[in-house]
Amino acid sequence: MEKETRFSTIAKRDGEETKMVVEGYAIVFDEETLIGDEERGFIEVIDKNALANTNVKDVPFKYNHNDTTLILARTRNGSLSLEVDEKGLKIRAELIDTTSNRDIYKCIEAGLLDKMSFAFTVKSQSWDKSGKLPKRTITAIDRLFDVSVVDLPAYDQTSIQASSRSLEIAEAELKALDDAENLERRTILAKRIKLKTKF
Numbered sequence: 001m002e003k004e005t006r007f008s009t010i011a012k013r014d015g016e017e018t019k020m021v022v023e024g025y026a027i028v029f030d031e032e033t034l035i036g037d038e039e040r041g042f043i044e045v046i047d048k049n050a051l052a053n054t055n056v057k058d059v060p061f062k063y064n065h066n067d068t069t070l071i072l073a074r075t076r077n078g079s080l081s082l083e084v085d086e087k088g089l090k091i092r093a094e095l096i097d098t099t100s101n102r103d104i105y106k107c108i109e110a111g112l113l114d115k116m117s118f119a120f121t122v123k124s125q126s127w128d129k130s131g132k133l134p135k136r137t138i139t140a141i142d143r144l145f146d147v148s149v150v151d152l153p154a155y156d157q158t159s160i161q162a163s164s165r166s167l168e169i170a171e172a173e174l175k176a177l178d179d180a181e182n183l184e185r186r187t188i189l190a191k192r193i194k195l196k197t198k199f
Contacts, residue, residue: 020095020105026118026147027051027089034133035170042170043135051084053123055143061093062148063104065119070100072149080147091116091147104149119145127177134174 061073073079073093095101123142
């Protein structure tokens, strides 16, 4: 299982004047998204049951998935909450009063930062290669490593982006599927030839 990232949206929570509270959706269910481009990419959908058994024991809220800066909030101490609803994974974070958190909050409040990303590993998935682009349906996410507010998404219309590593993973999986299908075809053909030579 390889770690991957995706992007979504985040916004200031209305009515929270005295606290630095933000919320948004890190994951949106049943929405087709182009990962990569039309030449080297694929369509991805996250199934509405993909988070049913996901490990979310200790999830930090970060800026750009950065491990060298301070964590903004965290599920372990209750400053970050995660809720699965019909739309997807909703996050709510209350930022403590630090200089870096105030800077992040002001950028979210001003709309300079309005996208999120989540880092995860896949437990189960399915591929459909009948269309113009392969379609990947993620049916179970194994672990959620973090949710992050980020600078630049690749696609404003979907607010979701894959890392180049995710594309490499997908290409490897598709090649494995092709190899398996070719092997099955060769095995069937060999059996037919063998049967013909017997008569």
